[in-house]
Amino acid sequence: MLDLDSHLSAIVAGDTAAFGRWMASSEHTVRDSLRSFAARVDTESVVQETFLRVWQVAPRFQRDGRPNGLLRLALRIARNLAISETRRLKTAATVSDELENRVAVELDERGPRPPDPMLRQAIVQCRQRLPDKPGQALTARLESAGGDHDREVARRIGMTRNTFLQNVTRARRFLVKCLEELGVNVNAEIV
Amino acid sequence: MAAGDPMDPPPMDPKDRELLVEAAASAWRPRSPAASPGGLPMHPAWYDLDDEGREQAFEVTRTSRVMEAALDDDGQSTTVRAVLARIAAAQGAP
Numbered sequence: 001m002l003d004l005d006s007h008l009s010a011i012v013a014g015d016t017a018a019f020g021r022w023m024a025s026s027e028h029t030v031r032d033s034l035r036s037f038a039a040r041v042d043t044e045s046v047v048q049e050t051f052l053r054v055w056q057v058a059p060r061f062q063r064d065g066r067p068n069g070l071l072r073l074a075l076r077i078a079r080n081l082a083i084s085e086t087r088r089l090k091t092a093a094t095v096s097d098e099l100e101n102r103v104a105v106e107l108d109e110r111g112p113r114p115p116d117p118m119l120r121q122a123i124v125q126c127r128q129r130l131p132d133k134p135g136q137a138l139t140a141r142l143e144s145a146g147g148d149h150d151r152e153v154a155r156r157i158g159m160t161r162n163t164f165l166q167n168v169t170r171a172r173r174f175l176v177k178c179l180e181e182l183g184v185n186v187n188a189e190i191v
Numbered sequence: 192m193a194a195g196d197p198m199d200p201p202p203m204d205p206k207d208r209e210l211l212v213e214a215a216a217s218a219w220r221p222r223s224p225a226a227s228p229g230g231l232p233m234h235p236a237w238y239d240l241d242d243e244g245r246e247q248a249f250e251v252t253r254t255s256r257v258m259e260a261a262l263d264d265d266g267q268s269t270t271v272r273a274v275l276a277r278i279a280a281a282q283g284a285p
Binding site: 016019020021023024025027028031032034035038039040041042043044045046047048049051052055081084085088089115116119120123124127141142144145146147148149150162165166168169172175176186187 | 209210213214215216217218219220229230231232233234237238242245246248249250251252253254255256257258259260261262263265266267268269270271272273274275276277278279
């Protein structure tokens with residue numbers, strides 16, 4: 001089982017590269033745990049804030065002898081943030097524990113999902129086949145890394161915002177279809 | 192209100208929803224405290240989406256992040272890179 005607490009001592013020492021590796025392996029689990037909140041809170045914001053809080057509290061984190069303690073803490077932080085946001089936004093009647101319990105059980109039994117080497121190989125191949133404009137839009141989105149509003153990203157590559165978004169959509173759909181043709185299911189569930 | 196009540200707002204145009212979904216799937220989020228006083232920053236596109244659109248945005252984001260991480264040499268999605276940039280900014284890194 002993959003135990004991401006192997007990164008803990010480096011994270012506590014302030015190693016952001018180690019934290020990046022930890023986040024890269026944790027993100028899918030944290031995001032999936034928030035699916036039941038999808039219509040109620042901006043889950044991307046919750047994921048980002050969760051990671052920031054984990055970075056801040058990591059020096060005080062105490063291991064409990066079980067693997068992936070920091071990830072389990074992240075799941076609790078994410079859930080609490082989401083619940084807090086639903087209350088602030090008044091967007092939830094009841095909050096179910098079912099998905100959170102399934103994610104927790106999955107994490108205990110199998111650990112976080114390791115990167116799929118087949119996916120990387122296949123997607124690099126598929127990206128090379130992307131038509132020009134969708135490829136440009138995808139590259140621009142990736143390079144921006146969330147640092148700029150799409151309006152600015154679009155402007156840099158000479159597209160209107162709507163055209164840019166349409167091309168990002170085309171790129172994503174093309175890649176998913178290409179991956180499926182290569183036998184890779186990018187939407188495989190972990191819970 | 193009963194189902195199909197004439198007072199219900201009209202359903203969102205699918206093309207408009209698609210654009211908003213893709214926008215909300217970006218890792219960009221506003222940084223100004225005024226953007227969401229007392230709470231987490233919300234993407235304006237996410238705010239404008241109906242429930243169906245928000246569910247779609249979640250799935251699109253999920254798929255996109257998996258692909259982004261697979262395309263990145265360090266296995267990092269745009270979410271991870273956005274968080275690292277915020278940490279670096281807070282530390283005063285150049």
